[in-house]
Amino acid sequence: MKNAFSVLAIGIFGAWQTASAADITGVITLKGTPPAETDLSSYIKGNADCAAMQGDKMPTTHFFVVGSKGEFADVVVSLNNVTGKSTGASAPPAVLDQKGCIYVPGIFAVQTGQKIIVKTSDSCPHNVHTISTAGNGEHNDVQMAGGADLTYTFGKPEAFLKFQCDVHPWMKSWVTVVDSPYFSVSDKDGKFVIKNVPPGKYTVEANHRKLGAQTQDVEVKDGDVTVNFTFTVK
Amino acid sequence: MNAKAQNRNDPWLHRFAVLTAVITFLLLGIGGLVTSHEAGMSVPDWPTSYGYNMFALPIKFWKGGAFFEHSHRLLASGAGLLTTILAVWIWLKDSRKWMKWLGVIAFLLVVAQGVLGGLRVTLKMDNLGVIHGVVAQSFFILMCAIALFTSRFWGKWSAGEKTFCVPRGLRTLALATTVLVFCQLVLGATMRGQHAGLAIPDFPMAYGKIWPDTSADAVARYNAVRMDVISENPIKTFGIILQMVHRIVALAIFVLVAAGVWRSWRRLGGKNLLTKLAIFWLALIICQIALGAWTIWSNKAADVATLHVLVGALSLVTGALWCIIAFRRPMSLPEIVPATTISGVFGTPPAMVANK
Numbered sequence: 298m299k300n301a302f303s304v305l306a307i308g309i310f311g312a313w314q315t316a317s318a319a320d321i322t323g324v325i326t327l328k329g330t331p332p333a334e335t336d337l338s339s340y341i342k343g344n345a346d347c348a349a350m351q352g353d354k355m356p357t358t359h360f361f362v363v364g365s366k367g368e369f370a371d372v373v374v375s376l377n378n379v380t381g382k383s384t385g386a387s388a389p390p391a392v393l394d395q396k397g398c399i400y401v402p403g404i405f406a407v408q409t410g411q412k413i414i415v416k417t418s419d420s421c422p423h424n425v426h427t428i429s430t431a432g433n434g435e436h437n438d439v440q441m442a443g444g445a446d447l448t449y450t451f452g453k454p455e456a457f458l459k460f461q462c463d464v465h466p467w468m469k470s471w472v473t474v475v476d477s478p479y480f481s482v483s484d485k486d487g488k489f490v491i492k493n494v495p496p497g498k499y500t501v502e503a504n505h506r507k508l509g510a511q512t513q514d515v516e517v518k519d520g521d522v523t524v525n526f527t528f529t530v531k
Numbered sequence: 532m533n534a535k536a537q538n539r540n541d542p543w544l545h546r547f548a549v550l551t552a553v554i555t556f557l558l559l560g561i562g563g564l565v566t567s568h569e570a571g572m573s574v575p576d577w578p579t580s581y582g583y584n585m586f587a588l589p590i591k592f593w594k595g596g597a598f599f600e601h602s603h604r605l606l607a608s609g610a611g612l613l614t615t616i617l618a619v620w621i622w623l624k625d626s627r628k629w630m631k632w633l634g635v636i637a638f639l640l641v642v643a644q645g646v647l648g649g650l651r652v653t654l655k656m657d658n659l660g661v662i663h664g665v666v667a668q669s670f671f672i673l674m675c676a677i678a679l680f681t682s683r684f685w686g687k688w689s690a691g692e693k694t695f696c697v698p699r700g701l702r703t704l705a706l707a708t709t710v711l712v713f714c715q716l717v718l719g720a721t722m723r724g725q726h727a728g729l730a731i732p733d734f735p736m737a738y739g740k741i742w743p744d745t746s747a748d749a750v751a752r753y754n755a756v757r758m759d760v761i762s763e764n765p766i767k768t769f770g771i772i773l774q775m776v777h778r779i780v781a782l783a784i785f786v787l788v789a790a791g792v793w794r795s796w797r798r799l800g801g802k803n804l805l806t807k808l809a810i811f812w813l814a815l816i817i818c819q820i821a822l823g824a825w826t827i828w829s830n831k832a833a834d835v836a837t838l839h840v841l842v843g844a845l846s847l848v849t850g851a852l853w854c855i856i857a858f859r860r861p862m863s864l865p866e867i868v869p870a871t872t873i874s875g876v877f878g879t880p881p882a883m884v885a886n887k
């Protein structure tokens with residue numbers, strides 16, 4: 298009887314939390330003029346396989362993805378005082394593809410324990426080399442054209458763990474591993490949404506790979522919260 | 532020439548030793564290209580390559596970074612084979628006991644170097660890559676020394692046909708400079724092992740200053756505007772200081788080698804072999820400094836950076852050979868004993884050349 302009452306209480310509390318959960322949204326902007334992106338044509342054209350897959354328009358780097366009004370994409374936003382809440386094991390896998398000798402996406406985020414499936418859409422071999430600076434180990438696996446998908450999971454939180462191909466060394470992607478489901482990556486409009494955040498006080502961190510991190514404290518009570526960030530490049 | 536001397540001067544053994552040294556030099560070059568193109572991990576398995584026997588990898592896979600890494604492995608196998616043949620040849624045909632063991636050391640070192648390279652890949656350890664680079668330079672010295680010791684020149688040199696002395700001070704200067712060049716190569720290998728491109732993008736200034744700002748804020752600014760594509764690990768204060776030390780040591784090496792040329796000229800004369808070798812060494816150092824500057828100005832172009840590695844190797848070997856050749860000569864020669872001071876009926880004529 299006592300156990301049943303406890304379970305009921307926890308269930309009611311959980312339902313109340315879910316009902317009270319709100320979204321943390323915002324917009325990230327960039328002030329200042331970032332350096333010009335590097336044209337990758339000299340790298341790609343030096344490799345016949347990759348050049349054949351690219352077509353006429355060669356890609357550039359995407360270190361600073363900025364809209365006409367300063368909307369800043371590829372900023373990873375998370376709640377940095379929330380740990381141990383990962384639901385990664387049951388989360389759908391993230392997909393990283395290799396297309397025309399470019400990793401897609403270039404910046405993404407997953408939870409600890411969440412699978413990352415690395416596919417290849419290319420007609421040439423790549424090696425998938427992960428480099429961690431926070432104890433997530435190092436992997437290096439060849440992936441032939443048409444080869445099987447490779448799957449990785451990372452157990453420790455880490456900002457911008459790198460995937461790279463050493464056969465085509467301009468190929469890089471960075472994944473941020475978060476120990477909770479509360480994160481988002483700003484889109485081309487600079488917008489981000491962290492969904493279903495339970496009531497409470499949080500430190501929201503916005504982290505850009507080149508410009509570093511900023512934080513702001515917020516409190517989620519009974520409705521959505523908006524927090525904006527502005528980065529500056531000098 | 533007696534049989535023993537003939538044994539030492541087997542021209543075919545010498546030619547084979549020279550061939551092995553040349554192949555080693557080429558191997559250094561390909562290894563340099565592997566690092567310059569950040570291709571060291573492009574073939575994740577070893578001793579197989581993409582699951583194939585290394586010698587059977589289809590040519591269609593010899594592309595991009597894998598071209599450099601796989602070529603390096605094949606040439607390394609060739610160098611290993613040549614070194615093994617050389618070691619056996621020396622053991623069987625050279626009468627000098629120390630030379631036989633030198634051949635054995637060369638064999639063991641080339642095997643160790645191959646294993647180091649393989650483990651760097653399979654254990655994914657950057658530090659092993661740095662050690663692999665440094666051992667490569669040491670192995671190159673050894674191969675050039677073996678080529679020297681099997682030469683007819685060395686036979687004559689050892690027989691003392693050229694009688695002059697090399698003063699202690701000059702030897703010490705050359706030895707210390709050679710050691711400093713080795714340290715410089717270790718510094719360079721460590722810099723390349725950071726995989727962070729150019730820690731300082733300008734020369735001769737450093738971020739526009741004589742000594743760069745290495746504060747955390749400054750380093751964050753440097754990284755924010757770096758648009759490096761290949762070696763885009765963030766630069767750190769350690770890397771910046773490493774490069775500054777590398778520049779300072781380069782200047783020190785230039786001064787020391789120039790001093791060595793001057794002292795050789797004064798003490799040994801302009802026509803002496805060691806003086807000429809010292810001049811050649813100075814020319815290499817000047818070339819190396821120019822290549823270092825060009826590496827920075829070209830934003831670390833892979834071919835320029837690799838040339839810088841190769842000339843560095845030649846600089847080290849030149850210093851080492853200078854020392855080996857010089858140390859074979861005495862530090863001083865006995866004084867002439869005038870005939871009038873020698874007692875005895877027959878008056879013995881002067882038997883030795885005076886000290887210089």
